[in-house]
Amino acid sequence: MSGEKKEYPKEHIDLYQQIKWNGWGDTRKFLHQLKPSGTIAMTTPEVSSVPLPSLRGFIKKELTLPGEEDKPFVLDETPALQIENIHVDPPKQYPEFVRELKAFFLPDQLKDDKLARITHTFGKSLRDLIRVRIGQVKNAPDLIVLPHSHEEVERLVQLAHKYNVVIIPMGGGSNIVGAIEPVSNERFTVSIDMRRMNKVLWVDRREMTACIQVGIMGPELEKQLHKQGVSLGHDPDSFEFSTLGGWLATCSSGHQSDKYGDIEDMAVSFRTVTPTGTLELRNGARSGAGINYKHIILGSEGTLGIITEAVMKVHAVPQAVEYYGFLFPTFAHAVSALQQIRSSEVIPTMIRVYDPEETQLSFAWKPSKGAVSEFTSAMVKKYLHYIRSFDFKNVCLSIIGFEGPKKVVDFHRTSVFDILSKNAAFGLGSAPGKTWAEKRYDLPYIRDFLLDHNMWVDVAETTVSYANLQTLWKDAKQTFVKHFKDQGIPAWICAHISHTYTNGVCLYFIFASKQNENKDMAQYIEAKKLMTDIIFKYGGSLSHHHGVGYEHVPWMTRYATRGWINVYRSLKETIDPKDICNPRKLIPTIKEENNKEPFLFDVVNVKYPKL
């Protein structure tokens, strides 16, 4: 067993070895500075060093305190530790368990090298990255198992149950809520990396369903489905680095959920391997014979068992795919248009609305020559300013998409464009839509660059009613910036609307500041508490699609309410009596609640929120 990538023939390179162990995404894709200008550029597997000439200036502008604008803008270097310099305790030994495992798994399916263990300790939350960058790797799993089939997962879970071994399923590892970290190291812990279970088992074009091994990642899933003329249409920000199983376990939602639904709408049935047996669901259309048990597993985040295979609804690869950009004079105009679109009953496949700050970030992200350059051109600006009376500082970019049969798309486009024009939206054509589609997975890469340069960025998202949408948006932004500026730390926050419903939207915040002097977790915790408290103040959900994991647990007693906490605990006790399945996630333990076990916020020396 070895984690040295170069020793493997190509077919044995596991996906976890191709994803940054201490940052976001593809190891071959990152932001960096060009010398000597300091211009920020992006390198991808396809193209090296594409300059983003406005980005440095944007960061300077937004993360400089008043009065300091004229000082030279220096990007301090705060590099992460190299893996050689990180200490990880050796794995615990459990010879009886491992001996039985080896009877069923090939040597190549069991890993306990340093790279494997580090990559299976963390997700991609800011807290995860801060820890791994400073080498704070506690509780690494003792063994990584890479199963190939449902039957292997069954065998593994049976053995884990027999030997009281903790099991944590790992999909793409892209979660940002501490969903897969081993919280303690009392018991032997196995991370089950599902990513070799990556086959579409069958496609049924009559029922428009597909049976899929859930370890498959987004691009591979769509590739296999497209070969048969169908698509799942689930496209979260993490698409490139997350798996179907992760989407199911965490109640994921994709960019096009307004048309294709959230993951629970797509899931017909699935198999869940639990310590007390495999739970099967009926494959078929809607039934009304009792409780729909699928919803007990959806959102259970690996705490009740491991999903292995799922039958999902699919749809024909759309005949027409059209994405357009629009500018609204203000956020209020955009919200008003959005509500009118919803009540027209002609709903686009996607409506994204960026607030003015995120709109400016979009403009700043553009490459030197690119499809988007047109819409920031002096001419458009002038036109908007003089003819349409737009104040460019308040302008909101919106990307609106239509997918489906050509005649359906035509009808939807006509209907929606009519509402947009009545709400003062200025059409930018399809170029911004094309740019959005091409660049939609790029933004997370900025986080590693900022962490490398004495800054940080994090996100918070919620579902909020239309009534509270704009007040939450304003209050959160003001409160966040004030909180950090009061400490003399420049801070920046923006937001966008990413998913819409009849009774609310997903509002997604992105916020950044300079790091504090200690480069510690305090700012992360402050921001987390501050944003969550404001979200709760306006009746927002604890999460729209990021899930709970470990980082949101302190709020769950208040959020899920007492009665349901008890129901969950009883489910857990029945299905997983030894608490081997991803323990201490989702709902606080009784010990945590009674202050007899350290809770997330204790660990980082910040008092946890009142429950």
Add this chain to the structure above:
Amino acid sequence: MSGEKKEYPKEHIDLYQQIKWNGWGDTRKFLHQLKPSGTIAMTTPEVSSVPLPSLRGFIKKELTLPGEEDKPFVLDETPALQIENIHVDPPKQYPEFVRELKAFFLPDQLKDDKLARITHTFGKSLRDLIRVRIGQVKNAPDLIVLPHSHEEVERLVQLAHKYNVVIIPMGGGSNIVGAIEPVSNERFTVSIDMRRMNKVLWVDRREMTACIQVGIMGPELEKQLHKQGVSLGHDPDSFEFSTLGGWLATCSSGHQSDKYGDIEDMAVSFRTVTPTGTLELRNGARSGAGINYKHIILGSEGTLGIITEAVMKVHAVPQAVEYYGFLFPTFAHAVSALQQIRSSEVIPTMIRVYDPEETQLSFAWKPSKGAVSEFTSAMVKKYLHYIRSFDFKNVCLSIIGFEGPKKVVDFHRTSVFDILSKNAAFGLGSAPGKTWAEKRYDLPYIRDFLLDHNMWVDVAETTVSYANLQTLWKDAKQTFVKHFKDQGIPAWICAHISHTYTNGVCLYFIFASKQNENKDMAQYIEAKKLMTDIIFKYGGSLSHHHGVGYEHVPWMTRYATRGWINVYRSLKETIDPKDICNPRKLIPTIKEENNKEPFLFDVVNVKYPKL
């Protein structure tokens, strides 16, 4: 306390007193024979004795054995017992419990007279009607309580838990699966009649939601919502005699579910009073923070608690409402058109397809002069036969509806009509649609008439895949008719498609025969087993929207699978540790499963299905 209707001032007449205690629906609406012709006619609160001149001939034709066609057709009289002649054991006494109850409830909210107790013993299944018609009233509840508020339900459930009193929620009492009957009489049993909790508490036109007391019945609900310009759009066959709470507890589905969704899609949140406390859900759009607990209550059929108030999605009262009739040359043509419509992504509000036998019944149901008469006219028949080569015996009537903003309806109509015409459908215009809308709640009234005349009719419905739809349809019909004809009993069966999904449809069978010599339950049980076995053979669900109740329990171990049975039992134990909530419904008890407690089919002396 008295059940004599005439003694009550109008405001005190409870809804249960206005619904037949031993049959379907409104006491003032029924089928009967006109003298001396024997023509079957319908009397309603609005119109007396409207003749249905073809119906008698239709019944004669379908329920006469070959060779007996020329014999005179006599409708034997097999009347039900009058209430005076039915014995009901006196209610059990529980003075401590009732004394505490009386501290919180008005005398008028507590009933234990004979009418009240009989009407709260049964639903409207054929088994229920057979029993009540012959006076077999075992296990009548000891007390009926009619709460006015959530708080009163909380008080009642707390007391019931304290005193180990069985509580069974009663909505409209329209279920046909034994959902509300007290299965044993060991414990003091209260039927909680929810129908005084009938207010829309608020409507939020921005989020398009309404908070509603769940005891409200369909017509009153829509009336209150319409006043505020909105509609729920949930319209099951039982609409006139069922409640929102019943719909939620049993996973109901309405005629227009293709557009407005099934009840679980409409339900945002609700309050459930359980013996261990009230379970609250978050009001708001979709959240991804853990398990969506609402699905544990939906479909739990009163076995976990009593739903009291619900926030439901509503929509604007549609600007355009258009329903049309079509004739397809064969059932296969209709199914093919339906699948093409589904894959076109332009889905009507409703698609109902009647098979040839049900189409003939529709024709036979027409009043002497009515809107539908046109489409059976000689001219249309001739046209279809000579010009379109339709064999009238195979013709399938379809009702297709569109609701929504005018321009959406226009687009949908154009798109759907195009597919229909490519599939040889013959348009009948809007008259059949209008007739369907007007008469859609009438058919169940035929059952009482048939039972009064030595016949019976029952129904079975399922969700089945497109792949198995036509084979199930054919096999079920052939098997059913053969089964009874082999015994020398004429039998008739028809079916329609009532709800459509991307991966299947709801197929709904109606079947009838003459009664056997003993007028006993044997035929019901035979038909139930036969139909359920065939449905399972083709992978159909145990029910699409009728639910489980008591009558489907024997199949649930096989249907829900072992693992989920255990999960349900653990939920039940946690939420309702004394098993006071609607016991012995939904999932068999461990005692039943181990043959230590009589099971449904034992009671009627028919071996229950192999589990």
